[in-house]
Amino acid sequence: MNLAWCLDSGNADGTRGGAEITMDTFKAARPENVNLVGIATADVVVFGNCTQFTAKLIPELMGKRVVRYHHDLGHAGDPTLNRWLDDNAEHIFTSPLHRERYSVTWHPQGEVRVDVIPPAMNLEAFRPPRQVRRHGKREGTCTVGSWQNPGKGGEMIADWALRNKVEVDVFGPGPFVPVGPYITLRGEVTQDDLPEILWGYDRFIFLPTAPEPFGRCVVEAAEAGCEVITNDLVGAKHVLETDPKSIRTAAEDFWSLLCD
Numbered sequence: 028m029n030l031a032w033c034l035d036s037g038n039a040d041g042t043r044g045g046a047e048i049t050m051d052t053f054k055a056a057r058p059e060n061v062n063l064v065g066i067a068t069a070d071v072v073v074f075g076n077c078t079q080f081t082a083k084l085i086p087e088l089m090g091k092r093v094v095r096y097h098h099d100l101g102h103a104g105d106p107t108l109n110r111w112l113d114d115n116a117e118h119i120f121t122s123p124l125h126r127e128r129y130s131v132t133w134h135p136q137g138e139v140r141v142d143v144i145p146p147a148m149n150l151e152a153f154r155p156p157r158q159v160r161r162h163g164k165r166e167g168t169c170t171v172g173s174w175q176n177p178g179k180g181g182e183m184i185a186d187w188a189l190r191n192k193v194e195v196d197v198f199g200p201g202p203f204v205p206v207g208p209y210i211t212l213r214g215e216v217t218q219d220d221l222p223e224i225l226w227g228y229d230r231f232i233f234l235p236t237a238p239e240p241f242g243r244c245v246v247e248a249a250e251a252g253c254e255v256i257t258n259d260l261v262g263a264k265h266v267l268e269t270d271p272k273s274i275r276t277a278a279e280d281f282w283s284l285l286c287d
Contacts, residue, residue, distance in 0.1 A: 028286060029062050031069035033084075035076040044173055045146070045243050046098035048218060050075040052147035053096075056278035058286065066091075071285060074112065078104035085111050094119065094285060096144075100128055100240055119144050119284070122262025123269075125240035145266055146243055147278040153222045153250040165252070168193055168230040171216065171244050174201025178237025181205040187234060187256075195232060198224065225251035232256040241266075246274060 034050050054063075066072055066087045074080075074095040082105050093116040102109045113131050117140040120126040126143055155163065168188075172179050185207035188195045197205050198216045216224060225231065231248030233239075234257065242261040249255050249267065257264050266274060273280065 028060060029064045029068055029070045030057075030285070031066040031072045032063055033066070033072060033074045033077060033080060035079045046076045049098065049146035049148075049243070050096070052149060053278055053281050056147060056282065058282055061282070061286070073285070074116070077108065077112070080108060081105045082107035082111070084108065088115075093117070096281075097121065097125065097129065098240065100125070100130065100238060102130065114139070118142070119281070121145055121241035122266050124238060124260075124262040124265050128238045128240075142284060144280050144284070145263075145274045145277045146241055147281065148243060148246060148274065150246070150250045150275065153225065153247045155226050155252050159226050160252075163226055165227060165229045167196060167228050168232055169196040169198065169224070169228045170205070170232050171198040171221065172201070172233070173199055174204040176237075177203050178235055179203060180233065180235040183234035183236060184232055185210055187232065196228075221247065222251060225253055228253055230254045230256060233261065234258055235260050238262075
């Protein structure tokens with residue numbers, strides 16, 4: 028199969044967020060018979076985030092199978108391209124909450140295919156090794172995020188820390204990072220360093236005020252052995268409670284759908 032992979036190059040500051048990490052993990056798991064090509068020679072075109080693409084692509088997409096893996100709830104980017112994708116692509120969402128909260132309602136008997144497949148994640152990297160499980164020391168509470176908007180719940184975390192008089196170590200950049208008397212800012216952290224950091228904490232807290240389509244940090248913290256404090260606005264919470272196996276088979280399920 029010849030497949031074109033359309034994905035934003037990353038954030039304006041050069042960093043790669045959860046969407047880019049997810050799509051990189053999917054791409055790395057592709058079967059040997061899948062060839063990455065340009066749109067012109069592709070049988071299938073996959074879109075991740077597409078804020079850097081425009082409606083000029085639409086003529087090239089006509090007549091091809093187009094699959095959009097959603098990472099967000101909104102329609103950032105070119106509105107004409109987004110409308111075309113809503114009407115013509117197959118859609119994959121990260122969680123049932125994500126699918127329900129997306130701003131388009133498809134007719135149940137319509138021709139648009141809609142599936143739910145969690146992000147592909149390297150969970151093995153977050154599982155504490157035996158030595159850490161036996162001899163590691165866990166203490167304290169932490170949170171990790173890219174605090175780019177108020178919906179990430181920075182104020183809620185600061186309020187929780189104040190009400191419970193619990194110190195919270197905060198990792199990650201952004202203008203809406205938690206701030207308060209029980210908050211300690213620990214700066215940015217790389218994905219490679221994150222597992223070892225989580226292994227040192229008892230608890231992980233994530234309390235968004237806007238729906239979080241998935242929230243991979245919740246799964247990573249749980250896999251690392253932390254007690255997770257979160258709320259029903261997190262898609263990953265629903266998946267962990269109802270279908271945790273789907274997180275481990277995400278890459279296989281993604282390529283099985285594409286190769287169907």
